Amino acid sequence: MNSELRIKNSELKDDGAGNAVSEKTGEVVIDVRNVKKMFRVYRDRGNTLKERLLFAGRRRYEEHWVLNGISFQVKKGEAVGLVGENGCGKSTTLKMLTRILYPDEGSIQIKGRVSSLIELGAGFHPDLSGRENIYTNASIFGLSRKEIDERLETIIAFSELEEFIDDPVRTYSSGMYMRLAFAVAINVDADILLIDEILAVGDAAFQAKCFRKLQEIKGQGTTIVIVSHAMAQIEQICERSIWIDEGLIRMEGAPRDVHPHYMAWMSQKNSGGESDLKDAEIDAEGHLKRWGSGEARMTAITVIGKDGQEAKEFSPEDPFTIHIEYTAKKELTDAVVGLAVYRGDGALVYGTNTLIDTSSPLTLKGEGSIDLIVDNLPVTNGDYTFDLAIHRPDGFNYDFRRDICTLHIAGRTQTPGEIALPHRWEIR
Template sequence: MILIDVRNVSKKFVLKKEKNVTLKEKLIYRGRERSEEFWALHDVSCQIEAGKTIGLIGRNGSGKSTLLKLMTRIMYPTNGSIKIQGRVSSLLELGAGFHTDFTGIENIYMNASILGLTKKEIDQKLQSIIEFSELEEFINNPLRSYSSGMYMRLAFSVAINVNPDILLIDEVLSVGDTSFQKKCINKLKELKRQGKTIVIVSHDNHTMEILCDEVIWLNKGKIVKSGDSKIVINEYLDFMAEEDGTRLNNQKQKQQIDESEGSTENQILNEEESNRWGNREIELTGLKLFNDKDQETYSFTSGEKVRLEIKYVMHKKNEDVVFGIAINTIDGIKCYGTNTDIDNIKVENLSSKGTVYIDVDSLSLIEGTYLIDIAVHKLDGTAYDYQVGKYTFQVKSNIHDVGICKLKHQWIIQ
């Protein structure tokens, strides 16, 4: 049975290029405001069967959240149609359907009534909602005193307790502490076993693969591919790695100019605004990643050998030099960091231009997207050039382990 039927759906937004602020401007420029059309979705069609858990993946701005909002009827398509059968419960953004001046309990009644429950039904479910949210101590306080994590706990608790036929979730599982995230995922698994239909938008590909029967990959408002979650997610990761590689190639053209001419003062100021700092007496002009076949790539398999190649230019002779790297998750958790001083590598007799190589025998990371920091500084930490999160790479894995790193291990059962 089809519960969600999306047929040839397109959604247009009109973006105003100028804003007339004063009454005089409004009168003078009336009817002449500059604007342009932005199509968030282009001819999208899909059908979601009862009992299926479907994930929507894609880069920011690909149309995932717009499609989910159309499914909730918060907005309507410009072209095409969407047919929904059954009670819909949604968590689209923190605070939607809540009022900050009301207490937690008052917001439970208000939000649950919006989702279709009667007062009698809410009375019966109230204790279950409060217990799941773990907000007993704060439930009589106004929501303006809640943190974003507490907001999410309350919203999720209401949404799952209205007994929906269809549950729509947009990225809210990324908010809150780890234990509550796990609790939410376990609850979604339970709803899935009960035959509920779930549609999720998330950038957590590992969670999507665990939860979803299928995923739909959107890019620039169009469906690129849909089907088995693991297959489509792997193709999506390959696509992102290729795009990131193209971005790095574009950076390399600029870096070649930097190597020959050095950075101008304006370039330095612009780059310092984007997580880069240092006096540039020694300048890092690029990073490349290679696999064990000496092929430049930004997509690896967990456990694979990796070589990092950092280019530098020395504008002023220095003997006090330390090179360093760090690898972080996409949400900023540091996985590993080291430098030549920590590893007892003495850096001396540097040429005016050169390359630093770091060989990693086994990339012991689980599947996901990672950011690389590169740095060169003095022993006391004074930065020559420090670049944070400028480079990305992907890790894929056939094993569904969890956490950050992959520990080499074996099981012995006696």
């Protein structure tokens, strides 16, 4: 099934001590320094003569400072998520990386060809057909006509719009626009891909396909910056999250470290100081240990091998299933369960979630179970941490089951084969 999810083992080198190390160059390709951005919000100067005279001495506009000095760097091949509440300046940041907007202060340096999915259908001409728009859109990203000719069929096939490709795009639904825009943006051989909330559009099956494609192009070394409110998507694609609040970077780090703080803060804010997470257990490092407001929790995790039996060992090439049992005191809709696998140095090497397997979010009710299929796990020698996250798109009822197990894998490069699981996948 998800062969596209595979992150090639060839990307991981052995450092001689049995540890997998990344071949990423460490070259900085996005360098944002002390960027400030202001919008002018024009005032109503009145409609009548009386009003105009009354407001005559008043300044015509107010300065609205959206970004107050943000600095961050992104290295080649890194995937970074920008998170934060509505209006905090995430899209403005992304638009400046695409050069749709420019900073009022500070500097932005970008190395490489940029492709972006910022505003749905921006760059599409409504009266031109899907096919014609592929040409105009891809040429904006720097492709020659010949290069576009070569990619045309791939783009159309990915968009699944064969039937409508010669219709004017004004007749497209927003989902169709998104398919076409995504198909173009990921097929222009960009070095850097910037995406604004695009995975929230389209049906669940297409979202899952885009998500897999993103993991694939990340595996090929493309640098990615994503703006999203879907924390699990960021956790499964990005090594780093940057939380923007009131135009400043409030926190930056591994998504699984940053998101619980962000979610707890949001929850506190939205409940007027009375946190939705007040019953949740948060450990000393600020990670949520228990899901939501105590409404649901995992009760057991087992691994089912390809023979359908509980497995004590697995072979990374073979699919296996993580079987999670849970108890939900209240019904929980729109849940997505995801697995992230981190290498010893903290790099994310694998991610999958139930949306990919089922194409729709789950409803958790009473006592039940969830099966999460893991396929083509890209492991070589070294230590790996398996983390399960359960979330809803609204961000609440959120849990990190951190470090459900750590596997030490030795001798795999010499003798690929079965890997022993720990005796117990502990529920903490």
